[in-house]
Amino acid sequence: xxxxxxxxxxxxxxxxxxxxxxxxxxxxxxxxxxxxxxxxxxxxxxxxxxxxxxxxxxxxxxxxxxxxxxxxxxxxxxxxxxxxxxxxxxxxxxxxxxxxxxxxxxxxxxxxxxxxxxxxxxxxxxxxxxxxxxxxxxxxxxxxxxxxxxxxxxxxxxxxxxxxxxxxxxxxxxxxxxxxxxxxxxxxxxxxxxxxxxxxxxxxxxxxxxxxxxxxxxxxxxxxxxxxxxxxxxxxxxxxxxxxxxxxxxxxxxxxxxxx
Amino acid sequence: xxxxxxxxxxxxxxxxxxxxxxxxxxxxxxxxxxxxxxxxxxxxxxxxxxxxxxxxxxxxxxxxxxxxxxxxxxxxxxxxxxxxxxxxxxxxxxxxxxxxxxxxxxxxxxxxxxxxxxxxxxxxxxxxxxxxxxxxxxxxxxxxxxxxxxxxxxxxxxxxxxxxxxxxxxxxxxxxxxxxxxxxxxxxxxxxxxxxxxxxxxxxxxxxxxxxxxxxxxxxxxxxxxxxxxxxxxxxxxxxxxxxxxxxxxxxxxxxxxxxxxxxxxxxxxxxxxxxxxxxxxxxxxxxx
Numbered sequence: 001x002x003x004x005x006x007x008x009x010x011x012x013x014x015x016x017x018x019x020x021x022x023x024x025x026x027x028x029x030x031x032x033x034x035x036x037x038x039x040x041x042x043x044x045x046x047x048x049x050x051x052x053x054x055x056x057x058x059x060x061x062x063x064x065x066x067x068x069x070x071x072x073x074x075x076x077x078x079x080x081x082x083x084x085x086x087x088x089x090x091x092x093x094x095x096x097x098x099x100x101x102x103x104x105x106x107x108x109x110x111x112x113x114x115x116x117x118x119x120x121x122x123x124x125x126x127x128x129x130x131x132x133x134x135x136x137x138x139x140x141x142x143x144x145x146x147x148x149x150x151x152x153x154x155x156x157x158x159x160x161x162x163x164x165x166x167x168x169x170x171x172x173x174x175x176x177x178x179x180x181x182x183x184x185x186x187x188x189x190x191x192x193x194x195x196x197x198x199x200x201x202x203x204x205x206x207x208x209x210x211x212x213x214x215x216x217x218x219x220x221x222x223x224x225x226x227x228x229x230x231x232x233x234x235x236x237x238x239x240x241x242x243x244x245x246x247x248x249x250x251x252x253x254x255x256x257x258x259x260x
Numbered sequence: 261x262x263x264x265x266x267x268x269x270x271x272x273x274x275x276x277x278x279x280x281x282x283x284x285x286x287x288x289x290x291x292x293x294x295x296x297x298x299x300x301x302x303x304x305x306x307x308x309x310x311x312x313x314x315x316x317x318x319x320x321x322x323x324x325x326x327x328x329x330x331x332x333x334x335x336x337x338x339x340x341x342x343x344x345x346x347x348x349x350x351x352x353x354x355x356x357x358x359x360x361x362x363x364x365x366x367x368x369x370x371x372x373x374x375x376x377x378x379x380x381x382x383x384x385x386x387x388x389x390x391x392x393x394x395x396x397x398x399x400x401x402x403x404x405x406x407x408x409x410x411x412x413x414x415x416x417x418x419x420x421x422x423x424x425x426x427x428x429x430x431x432x433x434x435x436x437x438x439x440x441x442x443x444x445x446x447x448x449x450x451x452x453x454x455x456x457x458x459x460x461x462x463x464x465x466x467x468x469x470x471x472x473x474x475x476x477x478x479x480x481x482x483x484x485x486x487x488x489x490x491x492x493x494x495x496x497x498x499x500x501x502x503x504x505x506x507x508x509x510x511x512x513x514x515x516x517x518x519x520x521x522x523x524x525x526x527x528x529x530x531x532x533x534x535x536x537x538x539x540x541x542x543x544x545x546x547x548x549x
Contacts, residue, residue: 104440111540119448152541
């Protein structure tokens with residue numbers, strides 16, 4: 001990663017804290033992600049890994065610290081000596097830098113696969129419909145679902161829905177893709193097809209942050225693995241190191257529990 | 261238990277060839293017979309009663325009745341259109357992050373649901389007593405009595421009252437849509453209002469339509485109370501006729517017949533709308549995970 005160390009980080013989180021009531025879901029978390037890097041975040045449930053992802057694209061507001069995405073400070077603009085909160089519209093624009101894939105897919109239930117994919121480009125980016133459809137068809141082909149373009153989400157399997165969701169996120173041409181436990185809601189035999197699409201995406205050079213319990217995928221695809229516990233970043237490093245020879249007892253316990 | 265198990269152990273494949281006979285459904289036959297009997301008695305009572313059916317037929321298409329029917333239908337459409345528009349606007353306001361908007365919507369719903377409809381109609385109709393003229397100072401001014409006649413007073417009364425109820429229906433529809441849909445819309449860069457228009461409301465329609473259909477049906481009949489402020493809808497015109505010719509029941513039957521016809525047509529329309537907004541909800545083929 002010598003080359004990435006030179007360029008500006010795609011994501012930079014600095015001392016981020018997020019509280020839900022009295023619980024600190026994120027407690028002074030700092031993290032940098034380089035362009036083109038694939039980072040897998042692992043950790044027990046409630047460790048704050050999904051919350052970190054949701055803070056990066058501003059689905060959650062952070063209570064302290066700062067996050068930069070693609071060079072822009074998230075949620076605020078600097079005005080002299082003050083940070084001024086951005087408007088709804090500006091935050092919506094900032095979210096375009098990242099695409100998000102959810103555990104529960106969240107495809108728009110009243111739209112077909114194709115309509116789901118073109119919705120953002122047509123409604124938000126104001127692309128001409130014909131061009132958006134052509135691109136959406138190419139994206140659906142890329143995730144192996146060209147023939148399902150007219151199917152509604154309720155007519156697709158979980159694995160197919162998740163692949164459409166990936167196509168929908170890619171249609172916005174994000175600089176960064178966030179995956180929030182993308183295979184956790186899937187039947188075991190459907191996990192592979194979604195991971196295959198993500199593997200291809202990683203090969204194409206997309207910057208990816210993946211919250212996952214699939215340690216095999218992390219070992220194979222990730223440039224770096226981050227282990228979180230109780231809202232804190234416990235350790236990080238190459239997959240072989242963090243997953244193979246973890247420094248911390250908590251990491252060792254977690255890996256043992258997942259593999260058993 | 262042990263006895264049953266012992267019997268179940270006799271698995272005789274010969275039963276596969278036995279003919280199967282359905283249940284007798286005695287209750288259904290009995291209730292059908294009773295209903296037919298009751299129906300026959302009612303029909304006989306009306307046939308023997310002092311009703312001049314010829315008069316019913318004669319007035320069914322009388323110009324005054326048809327004119328009233330047209331007014332009833334137009335008022336239903338206009339008042340419902342106003343009610344649904346206000347309902348959607350106030351539902352969105354009620355769910356706004358803006359405290360003033362929320363307060364405004366809460367007051368509107370509280371006030372118009374909390375007072376009787378007939379009282380609201382009377383207030384609109386008598387508005388001229390309080391405000392002899394209305395307008396924007398310096399721009400224009402008109403005499404209230406010229407603007408708010410029976411039609412306008414009925415429209416305002418029914419529509420604004422309806423909006424308060426529809427707002428709650430729309431709000432429940434919006435709440436019925438999974439929050440994940442809103443989050444997904446945000447991640448592709450949609451603002452709050454775009455998300456509502458493109459993603460949430462179309463899915464909320466599935467929940468909104470049945471109760472609103474119910475309210476349209478109820479509105480058709482509610483227009484009749486506007487007879488107290490001289491709006492010439494079908495019931496008022498029927499009354500005007502029977503004050504003159506004393507054929508009370510006959511004209512009420514005429515009005516009842518027309519109400520039933522209008523409501524039946526509307527119910528068919530509701531079925532078509534519900535089918536339209538059920539798309540993507542093909543329950544049978546749904547798979548998950």
